[in-house]
Amino acid sequence: MGEQPPRFVTVWVPDWPVTAAGFAADVPAAVMHANRVIARTSAAATEGVVVGQRRRQAQSRCPHIELADHDPDRDARQFEPVVRAVAEISPRLDVIEPGWISLAARGPARYFGGDVALAEQLIATVGKELSVGEQVGVGVADGRFASSVAARLAVRHRKPVVVADGESPAFCTGLPIGWLQTLGESDIEFVELLTRLGLRRLGDLAELSAADVLGRFGQPGVHAHLLASGVDIRPPSTTDPAPERRLDQVFDDPADQSGAVIFVAKQLADEVAGSLTADGRVCTRLVVLLESEHGERSERSWYRSGGLSAPAMVERVRWQVDAWISLPKGSDEELSGGISLIRLTPDEVRADTGSQLGLWGGQSAADRQASRAIARLTTLTSESAVTVPVWRGGRLPADRYQWVPAGMVDLDRRTRAVSRDGTGSGPSGPWPGALPSPSPATVFTDPHPIEMLDEQGATVKVNGRGVISSRPAVLRLLSGDASSGWRPGRARPIVGWAGPWPVEERWWEPEAHRRLARFQVVTDDHNGYLVIAEHQRWWISARYD
Amino acid sequence: MGLAIESRIALTTDLLAHDLLAHERTLPLAESFADLFPEDGLVRGRTLTCTGPAATSLALALLAPVVAAGSWLGIVDVPTVGLDAASEFGLPLERVVAINREQEGGEEAEKHWSQRWPDVMAAAVDGFDVLLARVPAGVRPSAVRKLATRVRQRGAVVVVLGDPGPTTCDGVLHGEPIGWSGVGDGYGYLQQRAVTVQASGRRWPGHGRRELLLPAS
Numbered sequence: 001m002g003e004q005p006p007r008f009v010t011v012w013v014p015d016w017p018v019t020a021a022g023f024a025a026d027v028p029a030a031v032m033h034a035n036r037v038i039a040r041t042s043a044a045a046t047e048g049v050v051v052g053q054r055r056r057q058a059q060s061r062c063p064h065i066e067l068a069d070h071d072p073d074r075d076a077r078q079f080e081p082v083v084r085a086v087a088e089i090s091p092r093l094d095v096i097e098p099g100w101i102s103l104a105a106r107g108p109a110r111y112f113g114g115d116v117a118l119a120e121q122l123i124a125t126v127g128k129e130l131s132v133g134e135q136v137g138v139g140v141a142d143g144r145f146a147s148s149v150a151a152r153l154a155v156r157h158r159k160p161v162v163v164a165d166g167e168s169p170a171f172c173t174g175l176p177i178g179w180l181q182t183l184g185e186s187d188i189e190f191v192e193l194l195t196r197l198g199l200r201r202l203g204d205l206a207e208l209s210a211a212d213v214l215g216r217f218g219q220p221g222v223h224a225h226l227l228a229s230g231v232d233i234r235p236p237s238t239t240d241p242a243p244e245r246r247l248d249q250v251f252d253d254p255a256d257q258s259g260a261v262i263f264v265a266k267q268l269a270d271e272v273a274g275s276l277t278a279d280g281r282v283c284t285r286l287v288v289l290l291e292s293e294h295g296e297r298s299e300r301s302w303y304r305s306g307g308l309s310a311p312a313m314v315e316r317v318r319w320q321v322d323a324w325i326s327l328p329k330g331s332d333e334e335l336s337g338g339i340s341l342i343r344l345t346p347d348e349v350r351a352d353t354g355s356q357l358g359l360w361g362g363q364s365a366a367d368r369q370a371s372r373a374i375a376r377l378t379t380l381t382s383e384s385a386v387t388v389p390v391w392r393g394g395r396l397p398a399d400r401y402q403w404v405p406a407g408m409v410d411l412d413r414r415t416r417a418v419s420r421d422g423t424g425s426g427p428s429g430p431w432p433g434a435l436p437s438p439s440p441a442t443v444f445t446d447p448h449p450i451e452m453l454d455e456q457g458a459t460v461k462v463n464g465r466g467v468i469s470s471r472p473a474v475l476r477l478l479s480g481d482a483s484s485g486w487r488p489g490r491a492r493p494i495v496g497w498a499g500p501w502p503v504e505e506r507w508w509e510p511e512a513h514r515r516l517a518r519f520q521v522v523t524d525d526h527n528g529y530l531v532i533a534e535h536q537r538w539w540i541s542a543r544y545d
Numbered sequence: 546m547g548l549a550i551e552s553r554i555a556l557t558t559d560l561l562a563h564d565l566l567a568h569e570r571t572l573p574l575a576e577s578f579a580d581l582f583p584e585d586g587l588v589r590g591r592t593l594t595c596t597g598p599a600a601t602s603l604a605l606a607l608l609a610p611v612v613a614a615g616s617w618l619g620i621v622d623v624p625t626v627g628l629d630a631a632s633e634f635g636l637p638l639e640r641v642v643a644i645n646r647e648q649e650g651g652e653e654a655e656k657h658w659s660q661r662w663p664d665v666m667a668a669a670v671d672g673f674d675v676l677l678a679r680v681p682a683g684v685r686p687s688a689v690r691k692l693a694t695r696v697r698q699r700g701a702v703v704v705v706l707g708d709p710g711p712t713t714c715d716g717v718l719h720g721e722p723i724g725w726s727g728v729g730d731g732y733g734y735l736q737q738r739a740v741t742v743q744a745s746g747r748r749w750p751g752h753g754r755r756e757l758l759l760p761a762s
Contacts, residue, residue, distance in 0.1 A: 034637050366674065370617040370642065373672015377644055380668055381661070387643045389628050401628045403643055436734055438760050439629030441601035471731065496728040498735075520735050526722035527598050528735050542627065544725075544735060545601035 005143035005168065005232045009105035009115070011086060011122055012137040012151035013130070015039035016099025020078035021068040025134050028062050033070035042135075069391060075099070076319030077326050082129045083300070089118075089125060094285060094303035098319075102144050102303065115140040119160035137161075142168040143232025144305075148183050149175060169230030173203030177228075185305060186224045190217070194224075202228035246345045247272055254293040254338025258321045261290070261339050262314060266408060268344045269313035276349060282307035285348035288320050291341035296334070298324045301347060313344065314408060374406045383407055395434050395503050396518075397443040397530065397542045435501065435518065440530050440542035447532065447539035449486055451476040462517045462533045466502040475523055475531070477540075492523040500533070572674065572702060573610040577761050581718075581744045581753040587611060589700035591715040591748070592693065596707060599720030599740045601626065602634075602759045604704045607718070608675050609636040611702070616674035621666060622646055622658075623679055623706055633760060644669060656683060663688035666703075667695050676703045680710040689713075716746035723756070 013019065015031075017039040023029035028047055030040040037053045047062040058065055075098035086093055086101055093103040109118045119138040126136045139150025141163035150161040150171070163171045177194050179202065180186040199205050205213075205228040213221040226232065247268045255261050276283055286308050290298045302308065302316040327334050377386045387403035394400045452460045454470035461469040477489040499519030516534035518541075523529070528544030571586025579585075587607070595604040605626075612618045613635055620626055620643045632638055644665055646658045659681035669676055670692070680689075689711045696703055705712060720740045727736025737758055744753035 034639065035632075035635075366615055366617055367640075370640070370672050373617075373619070373668060374642055376668045376672070377642075377665065380664060381644060382647055385645050385647050387645070389638050389641055389643075391638075397627055397629060401638075406642060437629070437633045438735065438737070439627055439633055441605060441627045441630040442625045443627040444625055496725065497731060498728045498733050499731075520728055522725045522728055522735070525598070526724050526738075528725050528728075528738070544738070545599065545627075 007105040007142055008102050008144045008147035009118060009140045010147040010151035011101045011126055013099040014135060014155045017070055017075050019134055020075045024131060029066040030058055031068050031070050038070055073322055077323045080323035082126055085125045085129050094301050096303050105140050115162045145227045145232040146171055146230060149179055172228055172230040175202045177202060180224050185227055186220060190220055248343035251340050254340040256338040261321050262318050264342055265317040266314045269310040272344050272346055273310035280352050281349045282352040283346035283349050286313055287345040287347045288317055289343040290339055292335055293337040293340040378407060397440055398445060440544045442543040442545035444541060447541045449478045450538045450540055452538040462500055466500050466517055472497055475521060494521055495524050496522040573614045575606055575610045577757055581755050587702050590697035592703045592712060594705040594709045594714045594717045597720040599722050600706055603718055603720045604677055604706055605631050605634045609634040611675050612636050612640050619669040619673035619676045621669055621678035623677055659683035663692050666692050670695050670699050670701045674701055679706050680712055684710055686711040714746055715748040719743045
């Protein structure tokens with residue numbers, strides 16, 4: 001079969017998001033995305049909580065389950081110590097996503113005395129970084145795909161899975177075809193098509209002739225066929241990138257805010273991705289090097305089989321910067337100054353087969369169309385006018401999401417964690433102190449000033465302990481603006497009200513400190529408002545439109 | 546093996562073509578709206594308007610199943626949309642894109658935006674199956690007609706929030722709240738609202754009227 005696939009070892013920490021969220025393995029807990037479980041602790045698993053389940057189902061299986069919202073940045077940040085520990089064994093490693101590392105096995109295996117010894121060494125190393133009871137899967141095989149499957153099976157078997165040299169084709173034959181989708185190599189539509197055609201095992205696909213597969217399924221089919229045959233000689237057309245593709249930027253003024261670094265990273269990423277696209281290639285492994293003004297370095301290699309788009313590159317830089325900034329004080333390589341250098345090196349590039357959009361769980365035609373429209377709208381208006389929501393969390397509706405320019409967000413990845421038939425609602429997990437649903441459908445970025453009067457027409461006051469001076473009876477809108485003075489407008493009798501719910505935010509930061517009280521108010525025309533009292537002034541912050 | 550697979554491929558293609566036809570004309574419609582609409586789904590190419598004090602909730606409830614089924618939602622010039630509310634209606638936020646005007650306030654900015662608006666909408670219609678939009682006051686009727694043709698050709702659905710201006714709407718959903726439950730005189734919290742929805746317009750034979758609970762229990 002010609003070329004021998006390189007030998008890989010993969011480390012897989014199952015349900016990483018739930019570990020990153022800080023839940024211990026013996027606490028039933030799950031991480032939700034788009035109203036579905038994407039990761040759960042083993043305690044939750046024994047109660048019947050499975051990945052892909054909706055919130056309600058999970059809660060009915062396990063009523064006392066703790067839920068948290070998915071936060072990819074947190075996943076990456078928390079994974080940093082594990083990456084550092086593994087880098088001690090072999091510095092040339094690829095972080096495929098938080099919880100999943102692949103590295104070339106041949107060198108370290110020779111050093112530690114064999115594949116099994118290497119696997120055990122890795123389990124011990126990674127285990128030290130995790131708390132008790134959390135599992136690690138390590139798999140060794142020929143090719144990245146086979147070793148990744150082996151690592152996941154290792155979790156099930158509770159011991160490392162080592163596929164002997166040259167045995168990968170036989171190992172792959174019996175595997176269900178769904179692994180192609182699980183590992184993000186093929187999109188779900190393609191896998192479903194294969195299943196409908198009766199190709200239920202990788203071996204069934206491998207049996208077909210490569211020419212027939214190419215004729216019927218095109219490039220994605222050939223890719224899947226290669227993996228199914230156990231000849232994962234990836235990347236087939238890797239070449240060393242020409243040195244001019246390596247781009248770096250030295251900061252004249254060391255940047256001490258991650259935002260400034262990300263901004264520069266975006267320009268570099270656009271340039272790198274642009275010059276690769278110009279000659280029909282795509283970067284599959286990106287090395288990001290950051291250096292501080294005091295000479296500390298952080299170097300990471302990021303791998304993505306489908307190719308990294310410019311926003312995907314920016315996202316990886318953001319993870320790396322965040323992880324570095326949040327390293328505990330006193331640890332090695334701790335960041336002590338501003339960042340003075342950033343370098344992006346596309347370490348592995350391959351011909352762009354046009355299939356890169358379809359990987360990672362798949363982009364539908366609608367997704368592709370949408371990303372083209374986003375690019376078009378951005379040129380038509382401006383970068384900051386076209387935005388997508390990012391969960392931030394908070395007690396006030398206006399704080400809970402942030403609109404981020406669409407060009408800064410990896411749109412592929414957003415869709416990835418969501419199941420296709422997903423009808424789920426978004427994250428609205430436990431944020432202590434947030435009001436229960438329903439949430440207001442209209443949220444004002446700038447709250448609208450009002451007067452809150454009691455039956456005698458006096459302004460209602462809220463004291464520091466959250467006690468009101470009298471019952472609110474009338475809500476009066478104010479018009480005008482701060483400079484010319486507020487004029488009283490229409491008054492509406494209040495038919496129902498609830499509160500106050502006090503909020504004290506960021507008391508440790510004098511500038512950002514806020515103390516306010518929230519009320520829900522229904523006026524006689526059956527309109528509901530979220531009203532806040534702050535500094536003895538009243539505002540409508542949202543309307544239950 | 547080869548032959549069996551080939552015949553299966555042919556069969557699958559036929560099945561897929563059939564499925565496509567059924568889905569081509571309509572987008573999914575929420576169950577609670579089923580009685581209000583003469584068709585089984587949200588017919589592509591139409592423009593609807595949501596008005597009244599419950600307009601935003603109505604629009605979100607209407608659009609949620611469409612986005613949940615895989616379509617993208619473009620929100621044009623509605624910076625106040627409550628994303629928590631949207632996700633509580635079951636609208637997946639990862640397929641939401643907002644396009645807002647660059648500068649606020651002032652007559653000049655308003656004029657600039659109303660000239661830009663048809664182009665922005667046209668580009669959005671090309672990319673997203675459903676749109677939630679406000680129509681600026683000074684928009685030209687000729688530009689709006691051109692946009693309507695584009696919406697029909699592309700098979701998108703546009704939901705206008707508030708005053709539709711010169712836009713010709715295929716239907717109007719007017720939501721009038723009847724009352725809130727859950728909140729009393731200083732206790733409880735808002736739980737559910739009853740809304741009368743009145744459907745009218747040239748695509749509605751007779752006039753539909755229905756009481757809805759938002760959020761549906």
